[in-house]
Amino acid sequence: MTIIKITSICLLLIASLGSCRKWIDVKPSDRLADEQLFSSREGYLSALNGVYVELTKPEVYGENMTMTTLDVLGQYYYMSASTHQFYQFATFNYTGATARTVFDNMWKKSYELIVNCNIIIDKCGESSNPLLPAPYFGIVKGEALALRAMLHFDMLRLFGPIWSEENKDVPCIPYNKAPRPEVTPLLGSAAVMQHVIDDLTAAVALLKDADPIITEGVRHEASPAGINDFYYRQYRLNYYAAKALLARAYLWKQDTGNALREAQEILAAVMDPAHPVFKLGVLNPAAIPADYDHMMMQEVLFALYTVNRQNIFNAFFSPDQLATRRLSFNNNDDNQSRKNALYDDQNDYRLKAWITQNTASGSFLTHLKFNVGANTPAPNMIPLIRLSEVILIAAECSPTLAEGTAYLNMLRTGMNCVSVAPASSAQLKDYITLEFRKAVIGEGQMFFYYKRNAFTTVPNHASVSGTKQMQLSNYTVPLPISEISVRGN
Numbered sequence: 001m002t003i004i005k006i007t008s009i010c011l012l013l014i015a016s017l018g019s020c021r022k023w024i025d026v027k028p029s030d031r032l033a034d035e036q037l038f039s040s041r042e043g044y045l046s047a048l049n050g051v052y053v054e055l056t057k058p059e060v061y062g063e064n065m066t067m068t069t070l071d072v073l074g075q076y077y078y079m080s081a082s083t084h085q086f087y088q089f090a091t092f093n094y095t096g097a098t099a100r101t102v103f104d105n106m107w108k109k110s111y112e113l114i115v116n117c118n119i120i121i122d123k124c125g126e127s128s129n130p131l132l133p134a135p136y137f138g139i140v141k142g143e144a145l146a147l148r149a150m151l152h153f154d155m156l157r158l159f160g161p162i163w164s165e166e167n168k169d170v171p172c173i174p175y176n177k178a179p180r181p182e183v184t185p186l187l188g189s190a191a192v193m194q195h196v197i198d199d200l201t202a203a204v205a206l207l208k209d210a211d212p213i214i215t216e217g218v219r220h221e222a223s224p225a226g227i228n229d230f231y232y233r234q235y236r237l238n239y240y241a242a243k244a245l246l247a248r249a250y251l252w253k254q255d256t257g258n259a260l261r262e263a264q265e266i267l268a269a270v271m272d273p274a275h276p277v278f279k280l281g282v283l284n285p286a287a288i289p290a291d292y293d294h295m296m297m298q299e300v301l302f303a304l305y306t307v308n309r310q311n312i313f314n315a316f317f318s319p320d321q322l323a324t325r326r327l328s329f330n331n332n333d334d335n336q337s338r339k340n341a342l343y344d345d346q347n348d349y350r351l352k353a354w355i356t357q358n359t360a361s362g363s364f365l366t367h368l369k370f371n372v373g374a375n376t377p378a379p380n381m382i383p384l385i386r387l388s389e390v391i392l393i394a395a396e397c398s399p400t401l402a403e404g405t406a407y408l409n410m411l412r413t414g415m416n417c418v419s420v421a422p423a424s425s426a427q428l429k430d431y432i433t434l435e436f437r438k439a440v441i442g443e444g445q446m447f448f449y450y451k452r453n454a455f456t457t458v459p460n461h462a463s464v465s466g467t468k469q470m471q472l473s474n475y476t477v478p479l480p481i482s483e484i485s486v487r488g489n
Contacts, residue, residue: 044131
């Protein structure tokens with residue numbers, strides 16, 4: 001692992017997710033300041049909150065590992081001009097200076113946060129204690145384990161090879177469990193995935209006994225008592241989100257049986273008509289654009305909290321943005337070809353995220369997912385895991401065409417689309433791919449979907465319609481120079 005300086009994280013004790021205050025000023029150190037942080041329950045919570053805050057930075061899920069770089073790799077956006085800021089990524093030019101810097105920063109920030117998770121895990125110990133009694137012990141350690149697994153898994157999915165029996169033992173990334181930055185051996189995909197699954201399995205077990213989301217739901221509101229430790233569970237890697245990550249991990253390593261089991265267990269628990277924890281669709285389908293739930297917040301199992309979401313929209317999606325910066329389905333105009341090819345039902349709730357906006361410089365097709373309107377619900381969400389994905393995992397892993405189709409239509413019905421009747425497993429997979437593309441725009445998952453399935457045909461970034469050939473080598477990003485340098489290679 002990269003030897004890096006663990007910088008002082010802004011450690012926050014969140015009294016409510018609408019506001020926060022600085023907990024302490026941590027002295028510069030290679031470790032979180034143990035004596036300051038882990039002498040009280042609040043210190044443990046503050047350390048964990050600090051990790052969540054850092055996850056929203058542009059280097060990771062606040063930009064590059066969601067709506068920008070990874071979605072450009074996923075060929076969502078139209079860009080034909082080499083002057084576009086993301087053109088290197090659209091063309092898989094991993095050796096360009098910009099690309100090298102972006103991937104290097106992704107790597108360093110991810111492993112920095114992994115070390116911070118390790119410190120928290122180490123300080124939690126093996127059981128609850130007076131400083132961290134139940135249920136705090138299970139929540140803090142469970143979330144830290146799940147976050148460690150998530151970060152390693154995403155590094156593997158980006159820098160590791162396509163999963164296969166032939167290359168699963170080829171060394172690719174380290175899995176660091178030490179509460180300090182250190183160089184650890186590069187492991188093969190199989191070994192990394194075993195660590196990921198072990199961490200997630202342990203996290204699920206801890207959270208099952210501790211997470212109030214199981215009995216109380218997400219509680220997307222402030223506590224009447226003023227203590228929000230067990231509220232806003234959508235903004236934490238909660239029990240159901242950890243199980244969804246586990247299903248995602250099993251599917252990556254082609255273990256469809258375990259992936260299906262995890263997905264089915266989630267769906268049975270969260271979609272109980274009598275007590276639903278998560279729901280498909282929008283809060284109010286008839287709402288005006290300023291009030292419309294473009295984020296589909298009811299189905300988000302796990303999201304990060306950021307007050308900068310409008311800045312994200314303004315920087316990358318607004319029609320007022322420069323043509324060399326804007327991420328769009330079209331050529332800075334109102335060409336609807338890509339949108340129309342993606343949505344097969346005009347009543348699809350997700351289609352309403354696309355509108356034509358008129359500016360002084362022209363008419364533009366704009367995606368509003370990250371736009372914050374006057375009364376937009378959940379204005380601070382960066383979604384990372386959705387119920388839609390869980391349903392599609394179940395559809396893909398089902399043993400029969402009929403069962404897979406039933407799950408597919410569960411999602412389509414929930415999104416106000418007509419049911420379909422695929423005639424073959426291949427056609428079912430085509431439908432699953434289209435539904436996945438619609439569900440995860442702006443969330444950094446499409447590139448990994450193509451990679452997992454070794455797609456050789458993907459949308460053409462240089463055209464408003466059609467596809468292009470994909471070289472399988474494009475799916476593996478080279479290890480960053482900073483990592484190579486510490487290994488003497």
